[in-house]
Amino acid sequence: MRTAPIGKSGRTLDLFLDHLERWIPNLRRYARALTRDREQADDLVQDCLERALSRRHLWNADGNTRAWLFTIMHNIHANDTRRNNSRPATVPIEEDAGHQAQPPSQTARIAGLETAAALQELPDEQRQVILLVALEGMSYGEAAETLGIAHGTVMSRLSRGRERLRRLMEEGAPGLRIVK
């Protein structure tokens, strides 16, 4: 018989904070892709860190801190989205995606905009899996852990999402055809 403490003790606070610190660039990047807005993204990251700190006793030093943090962020984002659902959330894709990144060439920029527009056409659940795998470079197992879904569900969402994205790109993403 053995009992092992997990987290929560003065000694482990610094270790915990260091672990959080390490994943902040990743959290910011993913939040940027989820919200497509710099301010909103950093607010999301801050909320996520606050919540992580208040749940420090649930942190497992031997576990996957990245997946734990991403799960927290997902939950906050899902709640925010639900809360804001009453308001119409139509952000003009062109303007929005434009200031996110400065890809090297004009063609890359256009391809990027098309991708950004097409990504928005996907259901949240498919977009999340694609972003975790493509942007975050998570293994399928880690993505499953983060989203609290089965490995097979990750694969089917990835497969459906990518295929839908491909179709959208071939047809031309609808966001890009809107001329204002």
Add this chain to the structure above:
Amino acid sequence: MNGKPYEIDESELHAWVDGQLAEERRDAVEAAVSADDGLAARARAYRAQNEEIRALFGDAALEPVPGHLRPHRIAARRNRRRLLVPVAASVVWLAIGLAGGWFAHDRLGEGAVVEASRHVASQALSAHRVYAVEVLHPVEVFADQEAHLVKWLSKRLGHRIRTPDLTSQGFRLVGGRLLPAEGGAPAAQFMYENAAGRRVTVYVSLYRSGQETAFRYQAVQDVGAFIWLEPDMAYAVAGDIPREPLLAVSRIVYDTLEAVE
């Protein structure tokens, strides 16, 4: 995708694109892709998607992190914000201590916490062992009378309880029962089952340790349990499933029960 000469799985195509394919399958997938224009076009498109997504959002990870997002700073700020709380709390403790005469319970040492956790764990693990194998009478009240179950056990424990929703982890409620705990105090056990027939039990007991602890893990043979204490309650989640999924279940249970308070 006409007349596939090589059999590969849909998920293997993705794994290949993402560099997550098992080494021994690489030749097969590459052969299939080069023999099938449809597959090749898809793989190309998926790779391009990955690259474009990284080009679009990747830069955000390279930007310097602003001070207000640094964990050490957030922690320090939270600490300052909390300064008043311990003072207020100690007044309450003192009042309870004087009234109840069990002030000594307030501060258990680390050894006592381990002792208390172990004690709760052994009760939860025993209860799990006894009832999780039951086929006919695993619970006293089945989930079809969940509202009654919750009301009854809340009343017996004198503490509002809620049944955690564990469906996201593949477990559904079977039901619950009342159990005896230390010194004639009541405890409650909720049982959950997944599609494979694996069971986990949630154990809640009135147990006055005066402590609030982190999750602790204890295992006896195949059955493991996460235990945590609150000043006058003890909780455990037991099951013969691996530690990680059991932890995931425990977190949900913790969140649910914490939300009730």
